[in-house]
Amino acid sequence: MCLAIPARIVELEADNAVVDAMGNRFKAKTTLLDKAKLGDLVLVHAGFAISLVDEEEAKKTWQLIAEVNDYA
Amino acid sequence: MLERIYKAQKLFDTACETLGRQINVMEVCGTHTVSIFRNGIRTTLPAGLKLLSGPGCPVCVTDQGYIDIVLQLAGRDDCLIATYGDMIRVPGKGGCLERNQPASNVRIVLSSEDALQLAKDNPDKIVVFVAVGFETTAPATAVAVKEADESNIDNFCILSGHKLVVPAMAALLAEKNNNIDAFLCPGHVSVVIGSGAFAEIVERFSRPCVVAGFEPMQIIEGLAEICRQLVDGRAELKSIYTAVVTEQGNRTAQKIIADYFEPADGYWRGLGMIEKSTLKLKDKYSRFDALERFGIIETPGEDISGCRCGEVLCGLIEPTECGLFGESCTPREPVGPCMVSSEGVCAAWFKYGPEKKHK
Numbered sequence: 001m002c003l004a005i006p007a008r009i010v011e012l013e014a015d016n017a018v019v020d021a022m023g024n025r026f027k028a029k030t031t032l033l034d035k036a037k038l039g040d041l042v043l044v045h046a047g048f049a050i051s052l053v054d055e056e057e058a059k060k061t062w063q064l065i066a067e068v069n070d071y072a
Numbered sequence: 073m074l075e076r077i078y079k080a081q082k083l084f085d086t087a088c089e090t091l092g093r094q095i096n097v098m099e100v101c102g103t104h105t106v107s108i109f110r111n112g113i114r115t116t117l118p119a120g121l122k123l124l125s126g127p128g129c130p131v132c133v134t135d136q137g138y139i140d141i142v143l144q145l146a147g148r149d150d151c152l153i154a155t156y157g158d159m160i161r162v163p164g165k166g167g168c169l170e171r172n173q174p175a176s177n178v179r180i181v182l183s184s185e186d187a188l189q190l191a192k193d194n195p196d197k198i199v200v201f202v203a204v205g206f207e208t209t210a211p212a213t214a215v216a217v218k219e220a221d222e223s224n225i226d227n228f229c230i231l232s233g234h235k236l237v238v239p240a241m242a243a244l245l246a247e248k249n250n251n252i253d254a255f256l257c258p259g260h261v262s263v264v265i266g267s268g269a270f271a272e273i274v275e276r277f278s279r280p281c282v283v284a285g286f287e288p289m290q291i292i293e294g295l296a297e298i299c300r301q302l303v304d305g306r307a308e309l310k311s312i313y314t315a316v317v318t319e320q321g322n323r324t325a326q327k328i329i330a331d332y333f334e335p336a337d338g339y340w341r342g343l344g345m346i347e348k349s350t351l352k353l354k355d356k357y358s359r360f361d362a363l364e365r366f367g368i369i370e371t372p373g374e375d376i377s378g379c380r381c382g383e384v385l386c387g388l389i390e391p392t393e394c395g396l397f398g399e400s401c402t403p404r405e406p407v408g409p410c411m412v413s414s415e416g417v418c419a420a421w422f423k424y425g426p427e428k429k430h431k
């Protein structure tokens with residue numbers, strides 16, 4: 001449950017975002033990330049964006065998650 | 073990449089030779105634990121360099137007393153328990169949430185927001201949010217309490233099991249028989265508290281602290297940095313996860329924690345009572361505190377007999393040294409929380425460990 005997933009903000013209204021991670025879309029709040037804007041890549045933990053991430057870092061993490069899922 | 077691994081391995085060997093004894097590095101993050109096992113990182117290490125899995129999985133470090141309170145509340149007709157999925161299988165007095173409670177009294181949520189929504193949708197019930205997690209998760213809980221307070225959602229409360237990582241690390245090092253040479257610090261907790269938060273550990277206890285991410289090269293390079301410091305006789309704070317972690321961390325998240333919570337003494341599985349190591353709602357918000365609301369006093373729980381999770385979490389034994397491992401305790405039929413959580417050390421050993429004893 002400590003896992004944080006990188007995802008791109010594809011919709012944003014006030015602090016309610018819809019984010020996309022590897023084609024999966026889900027809701028996330030941007031309350032804890034004042035400067036988050038549409039199109040940003042963010043790290044989402046327990047439904048909240050907690051930091052910005054760069055493209056390369058996000059790709060590495062997605063790859064890792066995909067592998068874990070393959071294995072599980 | 074291979075070259076980087078070889079280079080790191082050379083450093084590992086040099087460190088073992090220079091120190092002339094076993095080196096123990098503790099990781100304090102469930103996600104690190106899983107990544108270490110999944111990627112076979114242990115197999116790249118010399119016998120003299122050992123990785124200990126510390127109290128880094130929030131479900132695992134939750135004291136038995138807390139679990140028993142959750143079960144007690146789940147048995148009440150007026151309550152609806154909202155919990156992250158990992159918690160529902162943790163055994164306690166009279167069973168676990170998944171099996172022994174009326175299913176209608178327990179709901180799995182993905183965020184504190186979902187728990188609050190449950191309260192809005194079920195005005196005839198008191199929704200109790202099972203708020204576990206470290207500093208990464210606590211801000212989300214604070215946001216929900218803020219919203220409940222501002223919108224006067226009175227049928228919502230939280231059972232705070234939130235914990236602080238740095239006091240636990242300090243408590244481990246304060247033990248005389250501890251065998252920890254250095255820490256691989258948790259990446260996502262650091263996103264919130266900032267890498268600077270570990271300076272206290274370095275200063276007080278002279279142990280290298282390295283903040284690393286979760287992909288295998290990050291972990292290997294984190295270990296290499298630790299070995300470099302140990303060889304030189306240095307103890308420094310270093311972050312190699314700079315793509316995501318800053319020194320100050322997420323100030324907005326820190327502020328909301330500080331606005332709603334205050335540090336309180338609290339119980340940890342295996343570590344016992346640690347001063348100012350847990351987060352309790354401030355008095356102003358006590359109406360959202362499940363303990364206050366139901367007049368419950370939290371006392372340390374009695375661990376399940378035979379389960380050695382406490383020692384596992386302190387790095388004192390490896391899971392396979394527990395007599396129940398792989399026998400009566402498996403991920404399918406877990407006896408202790410370390411086998412329940414996907415981030416639990418026992419579960420990771422069972423799934424990926426070399427000594428797994430599948431029955």
Ligand code: SF4
Nearest residue numbers: 380381394401408418
């Ligand atoms: S193997 Fe099971 S019983 Fe033993 S310490 Fe781990 S979780 Fe507890």
